[in-house]
Amino acid sequence: MFGKTARQDWIFLAIFAAFVLSMPVTLAPIGAGYPDLLQKFAIYGLFAIGFNILFGLTGYLSFGHAAFLGVGSYAAVWVFKLLTVNAVPAVIFAVLVAGLFAAAIGYVSLRRAGIYFSILTLAFAQMSYNLAYSVLTPLTNGETGLQVQLLAQGPVTDYINQDVRILDQWLGVKEVGVPSPSLFGIEMSGWPGFYFAAVMLIAGMFIAQRIFRSSFGMMLRAIKSNQTRLNYTGVNPRPYLLAAFVISGMYAGLAGALLAVIDPLAGAERMQWTASGEVVLMTILGGVGTLLGPFLGAALIKYAENIFSAINEKILHATFAWLPDGLQNAVVEIAGLFVGKGWHLTLGLLFMLIVIFLPGGLMEGFERLMRLFRRRGGAHAEREG
Amino acid sequence: MAAVLRIEDVHKSFGGLRALWEVNLDVEEGRVHAIIGPNGAGKSTLLNCLIGRLTPDRGTVTFEGRPLIGRKPHEINQMGIARVFQTPEIFEELTLLENLMIPAMAKRDGAFRLNAWRRVTRRGELMEEAEHILEEVGLAEQRHRVSAALSRGDKRRLELAMCLIQHPKLLLLDEPTAGMSRADTNNTIDLLKRIGEKGITKVIIEHDMHVVFSLADTISVLARGTFIAHGKPDEIRNDPKVQEAYLGGVEA
Numbered sequence: 001m002f003g004k005t006a007r008q009d010w011i012f013l014a015i016f017a018a019f020v021l022s023m024p025v026t027l028a029p030i031g032a033g034y035p036d037l038l039q040k041f042a043i044y045g046l047f048a049i050g051f052n053i054l055f056g057l058t059g060y061l062s063f064g065h066a067a068f069l070g071v072g073s074y075a076a077v078w079v080f081k082l083l084t085v086n087a088v089p090a091v092i093f094a095v096l097v098a099g100l101f102a103a104a105i106g107y108v109s110l111r112r113a114g115i116y117f118s119i120l121t122l123a124f125a126q127m128s129y130n131l132a133y134s135v136l137t138p139l140t141n142g143e144t145g146l147q148v149q150l151l152a153q154g155p156v157t158d159y160i161n162q163d164v165r166i167l168d169q170w171l172g173v174k175e176v177g178v179p180s181p182s183l184f185g186i187e188m189s190g191w192p193g194f195y196f197a198a199v200m201l202i203a204g205m206f207i208a209q210r211i212f213r214s215s216f217g218m219m220l221r222a223i224k225s226n227q228t229r230l231n232y233t234g235v236n237p238r239p240y241l242l243a244a245f246v247i248s249g250m251y252a253g254l255a256g257a258l259l260a261v262i263d264p265l266a267g268a269e270r271m272q273w274t275a276s277g278e279v280v281l282m283t284i285l286g287g288v289g290t291l292l293g294p295f296l297g298a299a300l301i302k303y304a305e306n307i308f309s310a311i312n313e314k315i316l317h318a319t320f321a322w323l324p325d326g327l328q329n330a331v332v333e334i335a336g337l338f339v340g341k342g343w344h345l346t347l348g349l350l351f352m353l354i355v356i357f358l359p360g361g362l363m364e365g366f367e368r369l370m371r372l373f374r375r376r377g378g379a380h381a382e383r384e385g
Numbered sequence: 386m387a388a389v390l391r392i393e394d395v396h397k398s399f400g401g402l403r404a405l406w407e408v409n410l411d412v413e414e415g416r417v418h419a420i421i422g423p424n425g426a427g428k429s430t431l432l433n434c435l436i437g438r439l440t441p442d443r444g445t446v447t448f449e450g451r452p453l454i455g456r457k458p459h460e461i462n463q464m465g466i467a468r469v470f471q472t473p474e475i476f477e478e479l480t481l482l483e484n485l486m487i488p489a490m491a492k493r494d495g496a497f498r499l500n501a502w503r504r505v506t507r508r509g510e511l512m513e514e515a516e517h518i519l520e521e522v523g524l525a526e527q528r529h530r531v532s533a534a535l536s537r538g539d540k541r542r543l544e545l546a547m548c549l550i551q552h553p554k555l556l557l558l559d560e561p562t563a564g565m566s567r568a569d570t571n572n573t574i575d576l577l578k579r580i581g582e583k584g585i586t587k588v589i590i591e592h593d594m595h596v597v598f599s600l601a602d603t604i605s606v607l608a609r610g611t612f613i614a615h616g617k618p619d620e621i622r623n624d625p626k627v628q629e630a631y632l633g634g635v636e637a
Binding site: 005006210211213214215216217218219221222224225226228229230231232233234235236239240243247 | 436457458459462463467468470474475476477478479483486487488490491492494495496497498499500501502503504505506547551
């Protein structure tokens with residue numbers, strides 16, 4: 001931690017910002033240069049970076065973070081419906097609501113550590129998911145999902161299907177049809193949506209970096225390292241854990257809000273346990289406890305999802321056309337299990353390989369490569385000398 | 386001299402086993418008070434009762450007149466009591482400097498303070514103090530190493546440094562030389578003597594008689610859950626009751 005100077009941190013942040021903002025160009029050669037996918041890189045990157053503040057620093061594995069993502073989405077859509085389609089209030093409100101929600105869940109869950117903590121968070125997230133489909137339908141619109149609707153004409157009887165947008169009305173914004181979220185007039189879909197999410201990602205990375213280097217971050221790492229010693233050092237770990245939990249919940253809320261900004265439809269499936277599991281995979285895949293890792297993991301998973309889920313039988317047949325007929329069918333049959341809807345099978349394999357061979361995730365892989373090059377370089381220099 | 390730490394009539398049993406029985410002890414300010422006794426005499430149980438890990442069934446423990454029982458470990462530390470464990474409890478994944486910054490910050494900031502924005506390295510005065518203490522315990526060259534890489538003796542020195550940076554009023558040492566070589570033991574004795582000059586009251590639980598007799602001002606002998614003798618090292622050495630219970634078997 002002390003090894004990194006403030007200057008190195010700024011350089012890292014500058015490179016990161018430059019890379020993120022230039023992704024539309026730099027990632028085009030690998031077929032990722034279009035807004036839908038890059039938006040996902042940025043949004044899920046944020047989600048994972050926030051998750052890593054809890055999991056990476058304190059070692060507390062939450063299996064319910066998707067709940068905060070979902071809450072953020074709902075909160076944002078409600079702002080679109082009631083106040084304004086401007087993205088800024090929606091994002092702020094969603095972050096606050098997710099933070100409050102995280103404070104409540106964290107307060108209860110953090111009474112336990114280890115596996116019991118994980119189970120508690122999982123239980124709360126599943127409860128939220130089920131409530132969104134049942135008791136809370138007046139807030140979530142159940143299976144249909146919460147959407148932006150036309151403005152109400154006359155008195156409002158049904159806030160789910162009739163919007164008011166008080167702020168927009170008061171400012172005299174004219175609406176034709178159902179409006180989409182915007183940032184002071186710039187519609188937030190396609191590239192503008194990506195750049196909005198990218199700026200948020202860079203801000204999120206900056207905040208995470210500050211936390212990593214602060215005394216708060218050091219306390220969090222001390223919690224992971226040895227709670228007994230921390231207790232006998234006069235520190236109460238509970239409020240530190242709760243603060244970390246709330247902060248990472250707010251990141252998730254922000255990610256959820258951005259999903260809603262780009263596509264103003266909030267559904268409960270975002271809260272399902274598979275979504276919570278996905279962010280765990282992203283963080284581990286990229287490198288737990290590193291700054292950059294979670295973003296890389298998120299990007300890798302979203303990229304792989306994009307590639308493998310797009311492959312269908314036709315493409316497979318075309319790929320293996322050079323094989324004899326019978327063999328070709330067999331190969332396509334087997335390969336077909338790993339693509340399309342079955343791409344999670346590929347993800348599972350990838351995950352297993354990384355956890356077994358690179359427990360530190362992609363970041364460990366990079367580090368090993370760097371060391372290898374340096375050693376090669378060193379040997380080379382010696383021979384030259 | 387006044388007693389800083391006063392243990393009165395403490396009892397503790399585990400199921401049917403009487404671990405502590407009518408334990409009374411006064412530790413005077415600025416003294417080095419050793420508690421010795423054969424294995425299973427209840428030394429660790431007593432220590433755990435002092436620091437909030439265990440709650441006695443009966444009795445009171447007061448520090449500077451304030452009760453200790455029922456307080457959480459971090460509250461007890463905040464009162465000025467630091468503890469060195471039998472197996473060093475340090476932050477293995479962190480560097481030595483970080484290991485010292487954490488107790489220093491805890492001393493300054495209390496049980497909780499949210500400071501998520503400023504860089505730790507900007508807290509110059511804490512850093513200086515950490516470097517100074519590392520120097521004092523002879524670990525300065527290794528300050529940027531991860532503490533898991535230290536030898537056992539060095540880990541213990543680090544743990545001691547982590548306690549010292551908090552300027553405790555009372556230092557509890559649970560077998561501070563267990564598992565150390567002769568040379569390391571003597572180093573530790575020297576170190577403890579040096580920090581003794583700062584007027585920190587110390588309670589040492591120790592097996593090694595060499596350590597006890599070179600450090601202690603007062604010795605209390607615990608046997609089968611209760612104290613059988615208190616006194617100066619010479620008195621204890623010559624006490625037939627003690628020899629029978631403990632020293633007889635070891636020293637003869």
